[in-house]
Structure formats: structure tokens, C-alpha cells
Amino acid sequence: MTEFANLTPQQLALLQQVRTFADDVVAPAAPEWDRNRAFGRDAIGAAAKLGLTGLQVPVAMGGLGHSFSCKAQVTDIVAGADFGFAMSLINTQNVAYKLSRDASPEVAQRYIPALLSGDRLGSTALTEPHAGSDFAAITTLATPNVDGWSVTGKKAWIINTVASDIMVLYAQTEAGSGGAGIAAFLIDGTRDGFVRSDRFEMTAQHTIGAGGFELRDYQIRHDELLQPAGEAFKVALRDINGARIYVAAMCCGMVDAALQVAANYGRNRKTFGRRLGEHQGWRWTLGEADVDLSAARQMVGHASGMIDRNEDAQFAAAKTKIFATRMAERHLPALAQLMGAEGLQDKHPFGRHLIGARIAGFVDGSTEMLLERLTGTYAREAKR
Template sequence: MSATADRAAAEQVIAAARNFARERIDPEAAGWERDRRLPREVITAAAAEGLCGLLVPVELGGAGLGVSDVAEVMGALAYADMALAFSLVSHNNLAGAIAKKGADHHRSQHLGAMLDGSTLGAFLLTEPGTGSDAAAITTSAMANGDRWILNGEKAWVTNATEAGLLSVYAQTEPGSGSKGIAAFLVRADQPGVIRENAYDMLGAHASGTGGFRFDHVELDASQLFVPPGLAFRAAMEAIDIARIVVSAMCAGMLRRGLETAVDYIKNRQAFGAPLSERQGLQWMLADVATDLEASIALTRAASAALDAGDPSMGVRAAHAKKFATRVTMDGLSQCMQALGANGFRQDWPLARHLACAKMAQYLDGTTEIQNVVIARSLFAS
């Protein structure tokens, strides 16, 4: 396929995402939050639009997009609802990893169901007692002949309520740190896999976030996905992608907030004059617009670096996520203020977006972890 055809195909997927956000997500997102559920049927509908194999190569049935285009897709979806968009991020990251890092039997066994949306994927790294210290995981996978025995607990799992395929990171050699970590593909219906209740959160319930426990789960050799020595690096690569995409989703939410506030002010009057003529409101939203443009620029720079294999991409991803999450929290609050008391009502999308913006500050490394990454680059010898 020529470069022109590749670009045209990518633009078609991005356009499909915008249309899907407008027609299927936006009208229903408030209801999902009210009902506190991940809408499984919408994942299947997204798959029919080609949105479940974004990182899977074309020859394997996916869209074959780079991270820059995936970020555009997810930003378009998050404009309507970041929680549902992040569900698709987690699913797409796993599908892409299976396509590119998995063995032939992994691809033949799992990819078809992931592409058509009949199986939802989840990434299980974080644990209740470790938080951001991913290398300190205690979930164990002990070799037992030609099998593995999996025990432990995972927390803050996106798609936990509905996932059928789990990418589980476990320690195979206690005391070895990141070198002993391996990844396994575990079916959620295997004996000993215990799905916990969904978390009761401030918002973002359409992400289906919850946890899993593993009680003496027997895995056969074919379920080893990424071996020790390679898995931790693979997890960090996935997190870099997710940080960039989270930045893009924050920009999508901030754009929605800004457009909502501007449209509202254009059609309101106070004290005998249009609100749009009040310089205080104009300048407040002008600052939001500047932060939005800066956030988009940082996100695009990070995604371009990742697509090009630039070694600076990890630091660029940290800058983008740190900045985008911060200005989105602040900017959405300002946009809500511009709507007056109406900004506090759930029938406007801004309160729902504000909760997701706060969640974004924790996803794939907190703001403080981004500072660790950035500071290391500043003081590296």
C-alpha cells in the first residue's frame, strides 16, 4: 500500500471515530455514568467500525495505525466520553501487543475475537500494595513442570468488569526485580480467576475499572506471552503509548469544554448585554484556548517521536501527560464557571469530563511519576 493510501486509510478511521463519538457515544454517555456500567454493546459496535484493532497491522486484519493517528482517534472519542475511550485504549494496546509481540498461536487464538469485539482485553500491572512502583509487583507465577501457577491480586484494571482476556504481569523469580517479571495471557473464565466488584469512583464508570484475584491458577506453557527479561520493558513501552493517548484524550475533553462554554456565552445575556462582550469571560476562555493549543502540540511531538523511534519519546510522553492533565483540570473548571450554575448540572458534559480529567492524573503514572521521568532526563550524566 502506498504512503498516500496509508494516509487516506488513517483519515478514514479518524473520521469514523468522530462519527461514532457523535452518534453512539455522546447521546448515551451520561446514562452509562448514571448506571455505572461499561456498555459492552458499544464495544461491539466500535469493533464494527474498525476501532478495536487500531495498532494491529493491516495484514492481520487491523487498521495498522501509528501512535499519532491512534491519539487522534482517541481524542475524538474522548470529546464525547473519556471513560469509554480509555476502555478502547486498553483493548487496542493489548490487541496491538499480541499482533506484534505474541507467538503465532497467540495471534490465531485471540486476535480474531479481539478485532470483532467479542473478547475485551485488559492490562493487569498495578497492584493494591505497589501503586506506581510497577517493578515491585508481588503477584507470582511459579514454574511447575511445563506449567505455571499464578497467585496474587491486581488493582485499577480498566475493563475489569467485562474483560475476557487478561494480560497479567507476574514475578517468576522473587527478589530479581524487573528481570523476573513475565506477562501471561489468562482467560477470565479460567478456574481460580476471581473478578472483583467494580470500583465506586468519582466518575469514569464506563471504563469498567476494578480488580482481579488469582488463586492457584494453572497456566499452560502456551500462555506465557512475554518472557522474563523482556516483559517489564514491554509494559513500559505500552505505558508510554498510553501516556500519549491520555494526553490526546485530555485535549479532546478540553476542546469539548471550550466549545461548550463559547457556544453558551454567545447565546446568553446578563445585565442587558451579551455575555460574549464581557472581557473577563473572553480572556478566561482565551487562556483555556492557549493551553489547549500547547497541549495538542506537546502530544503531537511525543507521538511523532514514538512513531519515529526517537529515544526522547519517553520524556516527551511524560511532558505531554503532565501538562495536558493539569491544564485540562484547570480549563474544564474555568469552562464550567463560564456556564454559571448550569456548569454544575449533569445534563451538561463538563462535570463528567472534569471527573475523567482527575482520573487522567493517575492513569499510567501519576503527575509525580512524570516528574521523576523528566528529572532523570535533566540530571542524566
């Protein structure tokens, strides 16, 4: 965890509780969840008791009202125990926060309490079977009618969908109009017209609960519009900057956990009459990881502060996520190598974290899309 100048004593105390929760609840359960291809539903209740499902939700609405920087630190710690669980947890909190910010008071009051208590889970659904990176190409269509909108379409690769039923849905309102026609709505998965698909059977990280759903003439009420066409796309792009930063923080948490496990192993395991940590060629790998981890955490801290101050974090978030994802993809295998065969035992996090780092390379903007974003001005200048 980074030394944060911008966290309050109250937030630092919460991080201590989160550390205990990650060490005592998430880390011991994670290998079992992985073995059983399970979704860590039960632990969400324990996280909710700490307030983690409402980290950024204002106190007046039952949340903790903490800053984005605090959230980034929470995700760092929890992902060190299990990336998929951290993603699951934070996606429920994100829906609660979005409703507190963007929904009508009636809709907020109807759904936020169940998200805060962990009784219901939340998801944010942009991606469709044919449209991932090209978000503006989504075709789920919301057609206006007298009661609101009727929606038809399919969503894919949505976190928590194995169990969630409070969704933020992005849908097209005018076929072929790209980003300008996209609006954001609240969807209640207990209502008619919502059909959950089978979950995606992944190599690991089942705790992320990724799956899809279909909307078949699902009826949205007038007050369930969160952002109209013209606004929703811009808000989604702004919110995704925060997501990129906390995904980067999660990469830091995973590398830190792997570093601790490997360093500890090197204190005990002996080869050629000496402890592993005494072999220079062995321990330099720890140093290499530590250097990049410190740099990634500085970037997370810097970009998080920009979100807290409501500054445009677009480029800082993109750079932070690219750097942190690559840092994890580089150092997790190197740290696993330090463990010899021992690192393959699933009580250690290396295998799970490696898949976590792979997922981090796609969610909330793939590395390629972020590079596109960063280099867009070069392309425009070259075209002139």
C-alpha cells in the same frame, strides 16, 4: 483535533467516522451511563464495526494497521465524548495489538478475532492492591511447572475488568527480584483459577470499568508467555510511553469539548443586555483554554511522531502527559465557571470530564512519578 501532517487520507477519513460515532453514539449515551453507574459495553460493538478495536493491529491479522499518531487522534475525539469509554475501548485495542506483536501465532489467532469483533474485552494488569507507582514491587507470583507456570496473586484498579477476560498479566517470577524478575503472560479469564473481584465504585467515569481479579493457582501454558523475565519490564516501560501520550490526547479532547460547549453557551445566553461572549472578562477564559489546548496538542503531535518513528519518547511522553493533565485540571473548572449554574446539569460534560482529568493524573504514571523520571539525572548528579 490537531492538524496532522503525518496522517494519510485514509486515516483522516477514519477520523471523520470516529467523530460521527463520538457525536451520535457516545456523547448522547454518556450522561445516562454516568447516572446509572453503567459500563458502556454496548457501544464497544459499534466501535468494533469501525475497526477501532484493531486500530494498530496489522491488516493481515484483521486490523486496520494504522499508526500510533492515528490512535492518539482517535482517543482525543472519543474522550471528548467520554473519557472512561475511550479508555475502555483503547485498552481492548491495546491487548489485540500486543498479541499481534508479541504472542505466538497460535495464541494470536486464538484471541485476536474475539477482541476485534468486540465480543471479548481486554485488560492490561500491572497494578496490585499494595503496588501502584512502585510497579517493580508487585508480588503476584508465577511459579514454573511442567505445563508452564502456576500463578497466584491479586490485581487491582484494572480497566475493563468488570467485563474483560483476555488479560495481559505482569507477574513476578522470582520473589524479591524487582523489575528483572517480572514476566508478561496472556491470561484467559474463562479458565479455572481466575476470580473476578467487585468493581471499584468510583465518583464518576464508571465507563472505565475498573476492578480487580485474583489468580488462584491459575495455570499458564508455555505458549502464553509474552515476554520473559528480563524483557517484560523494559517492554512495559516502553509501551507506557505511548499510553502517556494518548492519555494526554484524551485530556485535549475533554478540554476541547468543554470549550465548545462554553463558547456555544456564550453565543446565546445574555446578561446585562449583552451576550456572554460580548463580555471581555467572560471570553478571555475561552482564549486562555484555547492557547494551552493548542500547546498540548502540539506536544501530543510531536511525541506521537516519535513513537511512529520508533524513537525514544520517554521524556517527550512524560512532559506531554504532565502538561496536558494540568491543562485539563486548570481549564475544565474555569470553563465550567463560564456556564454558571447551567454547567452543573449532567447533560453537559464538565463534571464527568473533571473526574476524567483526575484519573489521567494517575493512570500510566502519576504526575509525581513522571517528574521523578524527568529529574532523575539531576538527582544522580547531585549525589556525586
